[in-house]
Amino acid sequence: MRIAVDAMGGDHGPSVIVNGALEGARAxxxxxILVGRTPEIEQxxxxxxxxDIAVEIxxxxxxxDMEEHPAQAARRxxxxxxxxxxxxxxxxxxxxxxxxxxxxxxxxxxxxILGRIDGIDRPAIAAxxxxxxxxxxxxxLGAVTDPKPHHLVQFARMGAIYARxxxxxxxxxxxxxxxxxxxxxxxxxxQEVFPLLAIEPAINFxxxxxxxxxxRGVVDVLVADGFxxxxxxxxxxxxxxxxxxxxxxxxxxxxxxxxxxxxxxPAFQSMKRRLDYAEIGGAPLxxxxxxxxxxxxxxxxxxxxxxxxxxxxxAEEAVREAIRQTASAN
Amino acid sequence: MRIAVDAMGGDHGPSVIVNGALEGARAxxxxxILVGRTPEIEQxxxxxxxxDIAVEIxxxxxxxDMEEHPAQAARRxxxxxxxxxxxxxxxxxxxxxxxxxxxxxxxxxxxxILGRIDGIDRPAIAAxxxxxxxxxxxxxLGAVTDPKPHHLVQFARMGAIYARxxxxxxxxxxxxxxxxxxxxxxxxxxQEVFPLLAIEPAINFxxxxxxxxxxRGVVDVLVADGFxxxxxxxxxxxxxxxxxxxxxxxxxxxxxxxxxxxxxxPAFQSMKRRLDYAEIGGAPLxxxxxxxxxxxxxxxxxxxxxxxxxxxxxAEEAVREAIRQTASAN
Numbered sequence: 001m002r003i004a005v006d007a008m009g010g011d012h013g014p015s016v017i018v019n020g021a022l023e024g025a026r027a028x029x030x031x032x033i034l035v036g037r038t039p040e041i042e043q044x045x046x047x048x049x050x051x052d053i054a055v056e057i058x059x060x061x062x063x064x065d066m067e068e069h070p071a072q073a074a075r076r077x078x079x080x081x082x083x084x085x086x087x088x089x090x091x092x093x094x095x096x097x098x099x100x101x102x103x104x105x106x107x108x109x110x111x112x113i114l115g116r117i118d119g120i121d122r123p124a125i126a127a128x129x130x131x132x133x134x135x136x137x138x139x140x141l142g143a144v145t146d147p148k149p150h151h152l153v154q155f156a157r158m159g160a161i162y163a164r165x166x167x168x169x170x171x172x173x174x175x176x177x178x179x180x181x182x183x184x185x186x187x188x189x190x191q192e193v194f195p196l197l198a199i200e201p202a203i204n205f206x207x208x209x210x211x212x213x214x215x216r217g218v219v220d221v222l223v224a225d226g227f228x229x230x231x232x233x234x235x236x237x238x239x240x241x242x243x244x245x246x247x248x249x250x251x252x253x254x255x256x257x258x259x260x261x262x263x264x265x266p267a268f269q270s271m272k273r274r275l276d277y278a279e280i281g282g283a284p285l286x287x288x289x290x291x292x293x294x295x296x297x298x299x300x301x302x303x304x305x306x307x308x309x310x311x312x313x314x315a316e317e318a319v320r321e322a323i324r325q326t327a328s329a330n
Numbered sequence: 331m332r333i334a335v336d337a338m339g340g341d342h343g344p345s346v347i348v349n350g351a352l353e354g355a356r357a358x359x360x361x362x363i364l365v366g367r368t369p370e371i372e373q374x375x376x377x378x379x380x381x382d383i384a385v386e387i388x389x390x391x392x393x394x395d396m397e398e399h400p401a402q403a404a405r406r407x408x409x410x411x412x413x414x415x416x417x418x419x420x421x422x423x424x425x426x427x428x429x430x431x432x433x434x435x436x437x438x439x440x441x442x443i444l445g446r447i448d449g450i451d452r453p454a455i456a457a458x459x460x461x462x463x464x465x466x467x468x469x470x471l472g473a474v475t476d477p478k479p480h481h482l483v484q485f486a487r488m489g490a491i492y493a494r495x496x497x498x499x500x501x502x503x504x505x506x507x508x509x510x511x512x513x514x515x516x517x518x519x520x521q522e523v524f525p526l527l528a529i530e531p532a533i534n535f536x537x538x539x540x541x542x543x544x545x546r547g548v549v550d551v552l553v554a555d556g557f558x559x560x561x562x563x564x565x566x567x568x569x570x571x572x573x574x575x576x577x578x579x580x581x582x583x584x585x586x587x588x589x590x591x592x593x594x595x596p597a598f599q600s601m602k603r604r605l606d607y608a609e610i611g612g613a614p615l616x617x618x619x620x621x622x623x624x625x626x627x628x629x630x631x632x633x634x635x636x637x638x639x640x641x642x643x644x645a646e647e648a649v650r651e652a653i654r655q656t657a658s659a660n
Contacts, residue, residue: 131572215569232541243569267581
């Protein structure tokens, strides 16, 4: 199994990506293709190279920045690490691809280079929500901001397949993000999608899920339109970060508080770990003709390692082939 | 100034509402009309009555439950405390109305009994977000799940007037909830609304606001479609509650942790206070022909007291008249 890794993506530079990828490759026993500017990659590779990992470097002269316009960058920079890593997939030189780069650009380049799976009209960006006791795969997070009802049905099918194969949940529960639990709640789109999901034979649809419950782990797959899904996941992120800020401010106001907070450090760390995206690794881009995992831009080594391990699993379980079969049957 | 209070609304029963209302009336120097089942209200009134507060009880035989279908309940229960309290407004016997009951029913009954302000096509439910250092008025939170672009422009105008008069912010900053900051981001609706707000002379439009920033207090007024607004505020609520749960679990795992947590109690309380909806009180229903404040169902006495104080202020500042003038000028 060979995993192509975009060595230039992410906020922390190639060193974090390369070392994380090596860790993931060692843990999962796969080969690595590191894609990016060769000198920068070679500079951060350990010397001597660990003998137990097969690493190939593929040179990519360009880098797509986080701020660039995704579709334009993907088109105008064929020599970017994202495009060239996806090319490795396209040419069957790699079984899966991981990038912590500009997620919109990964998506646009994947569409351009790999294309869609037959029967899937629009791909979706998914992510794992750090819920209290379980994982919830939420999709779409911004790929399709004005979806049609049948797009959301396709998202539900893809999400259920992913949860079944990768999370190994037998009959994954699928929910629909809405402004109330009752079937009559929702905007026009959600009200149209609800009955379609309810009659979908391959899906264990449990109904509408309200915003307050998305982190409770009540479903395995949470379907949303890309606009609302994007707002929801960012509100969750922003709320967590604001609460952490307030907590930190309050805990450091006086010496007694600082001391007590020090004693609670293990509790805070354990809390952080339970909610940490790094434990989760990459989020799949579902519906494109290739196994693509997008890692958070903030990814540390551990997150990249987990994304590589996840990519291996996605390739092994042949998620894309299962999606293709389901899509062509519908 | 006379404030009508729905004594039957809220999760904690009439005692909390009545005592909170008395506290608010005393603090703001207004008269109270308590609306609900007379015997239940009389039972929780202090004896003897405080001599400094004028209280009238208006009997309402019915109660609308939190679970009832809002529009149906409002139509079928003319004798509910919500409907009768709104009737007091309609008949100019009260200057403002406060309810911690079924917010959908308050909205439906207000539309039915008070009607819309001329020039406002759809009213909006607003709420204050508990941001880190300031307050942000967010609207709509579910009144209009499929708005047209001009509805959102009207929401922006109403929100700006409210922020100017009640929060006393000189030129309130208005933002639009979207999936990215750039003007090109958003679904079709948001992309249409952006340029309309940008050219709106009476509004200090600062652009799109992402989900991660809604609690940062970067704007005074945050405009959203009712569907996304509802999901966003509930995700924030759910995230905060999940984090609190995880924190509590981690803090009580061992005796040393429990002791340290005890020492930090003032810090936690101060954090809670900073984010507490009870400090904020009621959220206005904007666009109906009367000053209506909706308090959270979970409201404690302090929240109800603050809602009554807020209602007095709303009535005093003649928010509705200002909205009417702006609406008729557009």
